[in-house]
Amino acid sequence: MKVAVTGSSGLIGSRLVPALRADGHEVLRLVRRTPRTADEHRWDPQHRRIDPALLADVDAVVNLAGVGIADRRWTQKHKQRVLTSRVDATTTISRAMADAAAADPTRRRVLLSGSAVGWYGDTGDRVVDETAPAGTDFLARVCTEWEAATAPAVEAGVRVALLRTGLVLGRGGLLGRMAPLFRLGLGGRLGSGRQYWPWISLTDEVDAIRFLLTAPVAGPVNLTAPTPVPNAEFSRALGRVVGRPAVLPVPGVVLRAVLGEFAPIGVLAGQRAVPAQLQAAGFTWTHPDLEPALRAALGRR
Secondary structure, three states, rough: EEEEEEEEOOHHHHHHHHHHOOOOOOOEEOOOOOOOOOOEEOOOOHEEEEEEHHHHOOOOEEEEEOOOOOOOOOOHHHHHHHHHHHHHHHHHHHHHHHHHHHOOOOOOOOOEEEHHHHHOOOOOEEEEEEEEOOOOOOHHHHHHHHOOOOOOHHHHOOOOEEEEOOOOOOHHHHHHHHHHHHHOOOOOOOOOOOOEOOOOEEEHHHHHHOOOOOOOEEEEEEOOOOOOOEHHHHHHHHHHHOOOOOOOOEEEHHHHHHHHHHHHHHHOOOOOOOHHHHHOOOOOOOOOHHHHHHHHHHOOO
């Protein structure tokens, strides 16, 4: 297949691109800066511009573009960038794929478009699969608009899978920020610790995307491990992996003071989300259990 990837320099994209090439796919990387290599091609999602020729013979697009949600404190300006970066990128890609489908309706195309389990809002200890309704907080609204931006591709007959990704366990991301503190013995549960964290190893995240390129799955797909865990259990497991006790809880009031509005939505809330669609489609996880996934992510035996 010929596969275009946006957001290829991020935590997921940087692992996905070489994996796709190892599978024998031809990969185009869509970048916003001046291209530096032959496989890079410039696009301008901020102004919703892309050369139509880029996707004319592309079989699939993996759309991972978007400003980092927790990269900085949530100001109104940053929240707007979080939303618009995702909606603009997805709209640009979806329209371009719709145009390509209209020009050549014989080619089967697929769009795997990023989203997040934040779609569900805070679900407490209630188990949710892909049929659950959207939440009402800021991240849920972002995910709702983000997913809705794929409409042009859906209407053009492109198979669209919405990748509702959980907490990805890799050397970067949230785990990359937590691990140094836990190594110093400064780790512990966040807030009450009862909020569920739907996690997935980076290996399984990449493998699930590779799987969905050809699996006949459309609509929302939870990219999580089968076993979401409460934050307190996650913290204890991380402490065991780094060889330090996780006994220093961080009160919710402190998190709110440090992280602002992000804390109650992104850290103290949670989703007990399960991957019903992946399970039904026959996907096999390399890391179905948390502690081996943490050990793999941190290079611990």
